[in-house]
Amino acid sequence: MLFEDSLPARVEIIEVGPRDGLQREQVLVPAADKAALIADLAAAGLKRIQVTSFVHPRRVPQMADAEAVCAQLPAIPGVVFSALVLNLKGIERAQAAGLRNLDISLSASDEHSRRNANRTVAEALAEYDAMFAQARRAGMHVRGGIQCAFGFRRPDDVPAAQVLRLVEHLLHLGVDELALADSSGMADPKQLAALVQPVMEVARGTPVILHLHDTRAMGLANVLAALACGVRYFDTAFGGLGGCPFIDGAAGNIATEDTVFMLHQMGIETGVDPAAVATISARYAHVLGHADLPGKLYGLLASR
Amino acid sequence: MLFEDSLPARVEIIEVGPRDGLQREQVLVPAADKAALIADLAAAGLKRIQVTSFVHPRRVPQMADAEAVCAQLPAIPGVVFSALVLNLKGIERAQAAGLRNLDISLSASDEHSRRNANRTVAEALAEYDAMFAQARRAGMHVRGGIQCAFGFRRPDDVPAAQVLRLVEHLLHLGVDELALADSSGMADPKQLAALVQPVMEVARGTPVILHLHDTRAMGLANVLAALACGVRYFDTAFGGLGGCPFIDGAAGNIATEDTVFMLHQMGIETGVDPAAVATISARYAHVLGHADLPGKLYGLLASR
Numbered sequence: 001m002l003f004e005d006s007l008p009a010r011v012e013i014i015e016v017g018p019r020d021g022l023q024r025e026q027v028l029v030p031a032a033d034k035a036a037l038i039a040d041l042a043a044a045g046l047k048r049i050q051v052t053s054f055v056h057p058r059r060v061p062q063m064a065d066a067e068a069v070c071a072q073l074p075a076i077p078g079v080v081f082s083a084l085v086l087n088l089k090g091i092e093r094a095q096a097a098g099l100r101n102l103d104i105s106l107s108a109s110d111e112h113s114r115r116n117a118n119r120t121v122a123e124a125l126a127e128y129d130a131m132f133a134q135a136r137r138a139g140m141h142v143r144g145g146i147q148c149a150f151g152f153r154r155p156d157d158v159p160a161a162q163v164l165r166l167v168e169h170l171l172h173l174g175v176d177e178l179a180l181a182d183s184s185g186m187a188d189p190k191q192l193a194a195l196v197q198p199v200m201e202v203a204r205g206t207p208v209i210l211h212l213h214d215t216r217a218m219g220l221a222n223v224l225a226a227l228a229c230g231v232r233y234f235d236t237a238f239g240g241l242g243g244c245p246f247i248d249g250a251a252g253n254i255a256t257e258d259t260v261f262m263l264h265q266m267g268i269e270t271g272v273d274p275a276a277v278a279t280i281s282a283r284y285a286h287v288l289g290h291a292d293l294p295g296k297l298y299g300l301l302a303s304r
Numbered sequence: 305m306l307f308e309d310s311l312p313a314r315v316e317i318i319e320v321g322p323r324d325g326l327q328r329e330q331v332l333v334p335a336a337d338k339a340a341l342i343a344d345l346a347a348a349g350l351k352r353i354q355v356t357s358f359v360h361p362r363r364v365p366q367m368a369d370a371e372a373v374c375a376q377l378p379a380i381p382g383v384v385f386s387a388l389v390l391n392l393k394g395i396e397r398a399q400a401a402g403l404r405n406l407d408i409s410l411s412a413s414d415e416h417s418r419r420n421a422n423r424t425v426a427e428a429l430a431e432y433d434a435m436f437a438q439a440r441r442a443g444m445h446v447r448g449g450i451q452c453a454f455g456f457r458r459p460d461d462v463p464a465a466q467v468l469r470l471v472e473h474l475l476h477l478g479v480d481e482l483a484l485a486d487s488s489g490m491a492d493p494k495q496l497a498a499l500v501q502p503v504m505e506v507a508r509g510t511p512v513i514l515h516l517h518d519t520r521a522m523g524l525a526n527v528l529a530a531l532a533c534g535v536r537y538f539d540t541a542f543g544g545l546g547g548c549p550f551i552d553g554a555a556g557n558i559a560t561e562d563t564v565f566m567l568h569q570m571g572i573e574t575g576v577d578p579a580a581v582a583t584i585s586a587r588y589a590h591v592l593g594h595a596d597l598p599g600k601l602y603g604l605l606a607s608r
Contacts, residue, residue: 003532004309004494179607188569189528190308217518217562217600220525224493228307249604256523265459266494292596295520300553 003228010269011227013260014209014235015046019053019084019254020068021241023062027288031068037068037280038081039074041238046256047248049083049105050235054090060245068095069114081162084145086117087126091131093186094107095138102132103179105145109152112183114126115246116147121162125169134175142177150195151185153248158193167199177207179235184247189225196229212254213236213243219254220262228269234259239281241288257281260291278302307532309413312571315531315565317417318513318539319350323357323388324557325508325545331592335372340383341584342376345542348580350560354407354539355385358394364549367415374401390421391430395435407483408435409449412467413456416487419450419550425466427528429473436477447513448479454499456492456551464499471503481511481608483539486526488551489519494584501532517557518598519549523558524566531572538563544599547593560584564580582606 018038022029038049051073057064066083073081082101083094094102106124107113113121135142149163170178180199202209212219212224223234240255257274264270278301285293316364322342326333345353370387377385381535385397386405398406410428411417417425439446453467474482484503504512514530516523527538546561561578568574583603589597
């Protein structure tokens with residue numbers, strides 16, 4: 001009945017902890033430590049890792065070392081590294097740093113777009129075609145991301161019709177994958193399904209990734225709703241770290257170990273070892289100076 | 305499609321914070337303060353409140369003041385107070401204290417039953433008929449509770465068949481309501497549905513309450529799965545406080561304000577004001593000496 005019939009055999013987890021997870025931490029993690037963290041995450045079974053963002057170093061100093069991180073990335077067969085970019089300058093930097101996989105994102109919310117990318121949605125969209133063309137010329141794999149797809153300050157301040165227009169624009173350009181981000185953790189399962197279902201229909205063969213934040217405790221409920229809609233790709237961050245520096249009251253991503261634990265318990269494979277991720281989270285709680293992380297499971301699962 | 309069709313117009317929330325929420329806190333809240341807390345919860349729109357448990361005062365000193373709390377309960381039209389009991393002695397005490405609504409619970413796990421109630425499941429079941437008869441003679445409304453219905457240490461260490469046998473026994477006795485408790489927060493949405501669906505079938509007209517703990521971040525995902533199975537009653541605790549003192553690594557109940565917020569956003573009425581509950585939670589974080597509570601929303605919603 002119901003959602004059980006829609007549960008897949010396998011789901012792909014994309015670890016965004018080194019980027020989203022660290023981007024508003026007060027402790028600046030040195031590039032070499034980030035590279036070691038990324039290697040540890042790969043060793044825990046994560047095959048896709050978003051390692052950094054090429055954004056303005058004064059606006060997000062936590063990511064100012066993007067080039068240094070890329071220069072120290074471990075070469076691990078079968079593991080794909082990606083980065084987030086918001087403008088042409090970011091694409092140039094990512095290309096120079098040797099990255100082959102980009103998340104080129106724009107926000108569906110004008111207010112968020114101005115805060116996060118210093119431009120309106122229309123301005124971001126006008127630059128998007130040039131960004132995409134530039135990435136394609138460089139032979140890059142492009143994930144087209146839509147931030148605040150489920151609202152910025154309220155669940156109804158970003159109309160679904162606007163998100164669908166952006167989705168269709170990105171699909172028309174030919175992005176390799178589509179990502180919908182609930183950047184402020186607004187979505188509830190019903191609202192999520194109401195948007196994701198039409199997106200899945202227009203996306204057809206193009207993979208749809210969901211990027212969820214657990215601001216309102218609905219993170220894994222939203223994963224369940226997304227599975228019911230046919231979504232098979234999720235962004236997660238170890239320990240549930242993360243949050244956009246330009247969203248008031250933003251909270252962390254859904255935790256990698258919590259998400260993987262639920263999926264495994266429901267018989268859905270991910271290839272990720274939740275205990276190994278939890279051990280990394282427990283170490284980083286210490287590194288980042290937090291008594292506690294937003295994730296629920298790392299304390300129960302971590303070794304030592 | 306899927307779960308959306310199963311969403312009801314209304315759900316009933318049973319606040320268990322004064323009992324489950326406080327039962328393993330180091331700070332002992334005075335009975336008068338508990339009575340004031342209960343009045344505040346009622347003012348926030350909670351019409352059913354579990355106010356205490358009549359259990360051994362040396363084993364759960366936080367509930368040693370059960371009689372004093374009951375003596376100071378506010379009289380509020382339309383608000384129903386209940387208490388948890390595990391044995392005949394508890395029923396006698398509840399009756400003497402003037403309570404009319406009891407949760408008579410037993411555990412489906414032998415190990416948990418020994419720790420929590422100092423007897424095996426078989427011994428608890430043998431006493432259950434006498435407890436039920438005694439409560440009925442006293443004209444009490446009886447909710448029959450099954451603890452650890454989804455596992456004790458692992459999701460598979462309590463067979464569903466054993467839970468179903470207990471459910472049928474309680475239904476045969478004639479309990480007014482049935483409650484399934486995920487005392488250690490083991491359940492995942494798929495496992496939950498696999499047990500709740502047959503329970504809903506045998507329960508027919510008898511209301512089925514779900515008592516969930518958010519130990520593994522799956523709390524609201526489990527609520528969503530339960531809604532899809534037709535469940536319309538949920539136990540919750542303000543701030544996400546709670547946890548059985550006799551379960552290692554137990555964590556709090558699903559938070560009242562988080563649960564209500566999700567339900568409301570999905571268009572499901574509860575009659576509860578999440579901001580008013582969040583304000584109580586914020587105050588009790590201070591009262592109980594916690595830097596943070598397990599609930600996600602109280603900080604965002606609390607006034608002042």
